[in-house]
Amino acid sequence: MGEKSIQKRRYILETARRVFVEKGFKRVTMKDIVEACNISRGGLYLYFESTSQIFLEVLKLESEETDDVFSHSITEDATAADILILFLQEQKKELLRREDTLTQAIYEFYFENQLGRKENVLRKQFDAAVKIIEKLIETGVDNGELYCDDCQGTARNIMFVLEGLKISAQTIGITADAVDREVFYILRSLGVEM
């Protein structure tokens, strides 16, 4: 596969991402992607064989980029509590803006697709996030900024709350207030004064 092909592959993935953001997963057909990319049916099949495959590759691209952002924010010299607060604020932003996210598509994918279960990108993301939060809390405890007697358990708890907020944002809808209250609970339970 030549350089040109790699470029085009990437172009297709980036274009497809926009389609998935807009329509979720299920309603996206090969035809939709073909049209968004301004290429032909047969042409697309030269590169990918199904929407599932395309979606997985979109996710892979996505998670590579997210990892970069994460590690950046960690290396800044701020207190653990600061970083945690920053992280939660980021989550809040993400929760409240529904446009330009793959959230809905990801859930749809997991629900409808056997492949989704197998690959389990979500689980990897979840575990990775837990690990990062856990580390953060541990650091905070060591510095005396935070109080916590079960860092991993608390990290998981935070993630479950965030998952709950995320799915609720997608289904029943939530207000900024609701998110603030949850963030407040989390921070209070860690002994952060506000």
Added chain:
Amino acid sequence: MGEKSIQKRRYILETARRVFVEKGFKRVTMKDIVEACNISRGGLYLYFESTSQIFLEVLKLESEETDDVFSHSITEDATAADILILFLQEQKKELLRREDTLTQAIYEFYFENQLGRKENVLRKQFDAAVKIIEKLIETGVDNGELYCDDCQGTARNIMFVLEGLKISAQTIGITADAVDREVFYILRSLGVEM
């Protein structure tokens, strides 16, 4: 519509429920329901015009039954903490058994279906549950069994955690231990000794 029709309507809904439990929402077609019911295409269309409509009616039946169970458990004479613990244990059971639940179908429905958003059965269920938990906590606080300075906020928090667990159970999978830990956190934050 005669008695016979009502019977048949109900028969279709009950049969369709099984289909939704088994296949979720998206993969269910009118044909599937027709076959499960052993009736003809045209016959089904005499009663319902889409899988969405059928699903909504299945949900309505379901929630009527759930309401009954709820109000029963409340009227028993136990302490508020006892009932709360019972409730959480019920939730745990529901979380861990994935068969015979409409959970997956409900999520799928909400993600894929404009109708789902509009009707917002989920939101009604969520709010109803919050109200019940809130009442329970208030009672507990009044009796001195529980400690809580924001009953409604805490009730919402509990629901968000449960939502997070529910969606995680469906997507990444969770262990009984993980649920236990969350239940422990909730009860501890309310001052329940264990």
Added chain:
DNA sequence: TCAAAAACTGACACATATGTATTTTTATTT
């Protein structure tokens, strides 16, 4: 009991998506 009404059936016409096979265009190499 028999005619009208109601319930039901199965085939049909339509729509949409998939994956492939053939043809056409574009790029590369000698």
Added chain:
DNA sequence: AAATAAAAATACATATGTGTCAGTTTTTGA
């Protein structure tokens, strides 16, 4: 510039689902 290879487009065959309708069976009630 001609021959060859690679990429892309178009048309086709297949599959699956939807909604309807003409015709049939069953039920009802006078």
